[in-house]
Amino acid sequence: MTHSAEDAQAYIDDMATKRGYVLDYHKIMAKQDFPVLQAANHLVSTAYLDQRTLDRRTKELIFIVSLTVMRASKGHIQSHIRVALDIGVSATEILEAIEIALPEAGIVAFQTGFEAWREVVDADGIEPTVKAHAGGSGE
Known part of the structure; x- marks a missing residue:
């Protein structure tokens, strides 16, 4: 056809x-x-x-976590983060879901999802007021 x-x-x-x-x-x-x-x-x-048993919010969070664990491209993870935000999932809820990757998939997988999240929600951090020692592991 x-x-x-x-x-x-x-x-x-x-x-x-x-x-x-x-x-x-x-x-x-x-x-x-x-x-x-x-x-x-x-x-x-x-x-x-x-629409089956799980609602769309839950499915988006599961998708974000599974893509994080699979180390999907940042753009792919971000597309689901944006949809989740659009349907009313908070940035904090999304971060909490991504953090679920830590115990099972580890810091490297977590960082993939975290960086995608950070860019979409434009999250900032706290800078140290003291000089950091050289040779940190980046974790």
């Missing part, structure tokens, strides 16, 4: 409306291999977007 460029465009527009974001690979697959994009999106829709 062949698909027109208009079909692919309508599909991408629908994805943006339902998800609240569209990733670069979605855009490229819509043009390059539309049937595979549709198949992959059907799985995501069933597990993630369709």
